[in-house]
Structures are given as structure tokens and as C-alpha cells.
Amino acid sequence: MTIELHGIILHGYHGVLEEERRDGQRFLVDVELDLEGEQAALSDLIEDAVDYRGVVEQVRQVSDGRAYHLLEAFAAAIADALLAGWPVSAVRVRVCKPDVVLDPPVEYAAVSVERRRRPG
Secondary structure, eight states: OEEEEEEEEEEEOOSSSHHHHHHOEEEEEEEEEEESOOHHHHHOOGGGSOOHHHHHHHHHHHHHHOOOSOHHHHHHHHHHHHHHHSSEEEEEEEEEETTOOOSSOOSOEEEEEEEEOOOO
16 A cells, blocks of 8 residues: 655755755655555554654655755655654655756756665
8 A cells, every 4th residue: 555645845945056045945745655554444543544744744844954955865865754754665755846947948857766664
């Protein structure tokens, strides 16, 4: 079973350019969490589930915790935090920078990363 949260909207101060780090910009984060079991589906209790509110808050905490130069580092930090913080077997994170300024223009820049829990 996989939980998907798409388009978590954040304002962060990540980037290489001085103005990105000074003024901040919008980031969109997609998260997929592969559950280790199906206890929540069987019990229908929030106590047995991965609470979406907590996941979104953890993503925000990673973003607010420090400024990242690269999308790669930002996405990896989110994935590592989610894998460590929740009973999941794998995490996929995509960080999208929709307001990136390039010449020629692009719709967005994005980085995806996947982390899996090591057996044992």
C-alpha cells in the first residue's frame, strides 16, 4: 500500500543564487510512502496509520530547518527524514521548483529521490 501526497506547497530559501536565498521562492513537494503493513486498512484507526498531517509537517520542518543550495540535497534530506520518522519500507520524494529562471525558459526544474529501508 502506498500513501501519496502531491503538491505540498512550501516557501523556502533554497538555491544557489543570492536572491533565491534572500527572497525565497515556491517549492512543490510530492511524497510517496510505501507502508510496511496494512494494519491501518484492517483496523480503520488513525493510531495505526501514517498521519498525513505529520508527514506534511515533517516536510515543512526539513525545509525550514536550513537553506539548501541544491534541489538534490533538499530532496534527499526530506526522504531521509521521512524514512527515519515513519513505519515505511520506501520513500519517494520529488521536489519541484516551478519559478526557476532559465534562458531559454522552462516550465519547472525538479529532482526525484528514492530511499529504501535496509533489511535487518
